[in-house]
Amino acid sequence: MSAVETARASVGDGRAPELPVIAIDGLTKTFRLPRHRVSTLKERALHPLRRTVYDELRILQDVSFTVGRGEFFGIVGRNGSGKSTLLKCLAGIYRADAGSIRVAERLVPFIELGVGFNPDLTARDNVLINAVMMGLSPREARNRFDAIVDFAELREFLDLKLKNYSSGMQVRLAFSTMVHTDADVLLIDEVLAVGDAAFQQKCFDVFHDLRDRGRTVVLVTHDMTVVERFCHRAILLDEGRIALVGDPIDVGQRYLQRNFEAPGPLPEPENGDEPGPEPPRVRADIVDVWVQDAVGRRVEAVVHGEELEVHCLYESHEAIDRARLDVWIDSAEDARVFGASTMDWAEPPRAIGVGERLHVRVRLRNPFVDGRWHVGCSLLAGSAGQDIVALDNRAASFVSYGARDVYGLARVEHQLSYDRRPAEGPG
Ligand SMILES: Nc1ncnc2c1ncn2[C@@H]1O[C@H](COP(=O)(O)OP(=O)(O)OP(=O)(O)O)[C@@H](O)[C@H]1O
Numbered sequence: 427m428s429a430v431e432t433a434r435a436s437v438g439d440g441r442a443p444e445l446p447v448i449a450i451d452g453l454t455k456t457f458r459l460p461r462h463r464v465s466t467l468k469e470r471a472l473h474p475l476r477r478t479v480y481d482e483l484r485i486l487q488d489v490s491f492t493v494g495r496g497e498f499f500g501i502v503g504r505n506g507s508g509k510s511t512l513l514k515c516l517a518g519i520y521r522a523d524a525g526s527i528r529v530a531e532r533l534v535p536f537i538e539l540g541v542g543f544n545p546d547l548t549a550r551d552n553v554l555i556n557a558v559m560m561g562l563s564p565r566e567a568r569n570r571f572d573a574i575v576d577f578a579e580l581r582e583f584l585d586l587k588l589k590n591y592s593s594g595m596q597v598r599l600a601f602s603t604m605v606h607t608d609a610d611v612l613l614i615d616e617v618l619a620v621g622d623a624a625f626q627q628k629c630f631d632v633f634h635d636l637r638d639r640g641r642t643v644v645l646v647t648h649d650m651t652v653v654e655r656f657c658h659r660a661i662l663l664d665e666g667r668i669a670l671v672g673d674p675i676d677v678g679q680r681y682l683q684r685n686f687e688a689p690g691p692l693p694e695p696e697n698g699d700e701p702g703p704e705p706p707r708v709r710a711d712i713v714d715v716w717v718q719d720a721v722g723r724r725v726e727a728v729v730h731g732e733e734l735e736v737h738c739l740y741e742s743h744e745a746i747d748r749a750r751l752d753v754w755i756d757s758a759e760d761a762r763v764f765g766a767s768t769m770d771w772a773e774p775p776r777a778i779g780v781g782e783r784l785h786v787r788v789r790l791r792n793p794f795v796d797g798r799w800h801v802g803c804s805l806l807a808g809s810a811g812q813d814i815v816a817l818d819n820r821a822a823s824f825v826s827y828g829a830r831d832v833y834g835l836a837r838v839e840h841q842l843s844y845d846r847r848p849a850e851g852p853g
């Protein structure tokens with residue numbers, strides 16, 4: 427572990443980092459795919475000496491990271507970036523070409539629909555066999571059978587062969603079996619993608635519980651709100667290489683950026699004399715966005731009910747005649763709980779000059795319940811504010827804490843009261 431990694435590992439759970447439970451160093455994985463397969467007798471007779479030529483597909487390249495005991499560790503990346511391959515190497519399903527993988531504790535994988543499940547057996551048999559494969563004794567597996575089935579809510583379908591299960595039902599059963607084993611390290615690949623809303627909520631409850639009990643979890647997901655909510659750290663894989671390690675919020679943001687970038691390099695001009703396409707001009711920079719407390723200190727956390735101030739600093743690269751300024755605050759699940767705007771001002775901010783800096787502030791009493799909150803801001807132009815000059819949906823974040831007597835997303839001014847009446851006697 428590098429010094430930086432060690433420092434970060436201790437941030438999430440507040441404990442001093444211990445020896446890593448998983449240490450991966452220089453992992454490289456290549457698949458060899460035959461380019462031309464000799465498949466018929468005639469071909470073999472015609473080309474007796476033809477050797478099969480292979481294409482080498484380098485899927486993982488020099489991947490190194492560590493996961494500490496009790497860490498909730500996220501792996502994100504676009505489709506085909508190598509996440510499942512990495513998990514399969516970790517689980518020992520694939521052999522790496524180079525590099526080392528060390529896992530210090532007992533590990534169970536939940537990797538793909540039905541890995542280790544036999545479609546021709548009933549759900550009942552599959553659960554018992556799978557639980558034993560995951561390290562339980564046959565007696566323990568029988569003892570936990572009811573809990574596994576109840577968690578998956580599939581009691582009525584126990585004697586159905588697995589091949590007749592829907593993909594969502596298979597995931598429920600496999601995930602339920604996994605969480606009822608005693609493994610120290612859980613590898614989880616996209617469990618949320620196929621479950622319905624009720625099952626997703628169950629998964630979240632399990633994630634909370636695993637985190638609280640200090641189990642080590644490596645989670646692959648495309649849901650960045652889940653990464654932010656549960657992970658202590660995360661990595662971003664990009665074409666088989668680690669593009670970023672560290673804070674889940676940074677990793678999530680980079681992942682989203684990477685998703686919406688144009689694929690591949692910009693096109694070259696066709697002949698050398700013609701200029702290429704103009705790169706898009708940056709019309710204004712969002713220089714800085716931050717949150718302050720009542721006495722003007724930059725803060726990461728704000729007590730519920732206290733004053734807070736959101737600041738956004740822009741630098742304009744073009745003259746803006748009529749500007750519209752917006753600042754908003756979203757929950758971790760992207761609910762927009764509050765937004766402030768100059769949209770209806772009789773006198774909109776006018777005549778912002780080239781190179782001018784614009785400092786926008788919003789002051790409010792923190793109404794938000796406990797959790798992480800994201801600040802977004804935009805600078806729009808045009809009479810109807812139709813022209814985006816600068817926009818960042820998640821420019822900064824803070825944690826709210828200390829909310830009492832309320833729940834939901836935010837406090838609404840209210841009075842809660844009751845009165846009592848003595849019971850009326852009979853007759
Ligand atoms: N057994 C295999 N043989 C050949 N190529 C494979 C094999 N398994 C995976 N690949 C290739 O490796 C690359 C990475 O696949 P992988 O399944 O690890 O991606 P992923 O990041 O999990 O993607 P997704 O988000 O879609 O689940 C893909 O190009 C895929 O085609």
Ligand SMILES: [Mg+2]
Nearest residue numbers: 509510511615
């Ligand atoms: Mg995958």
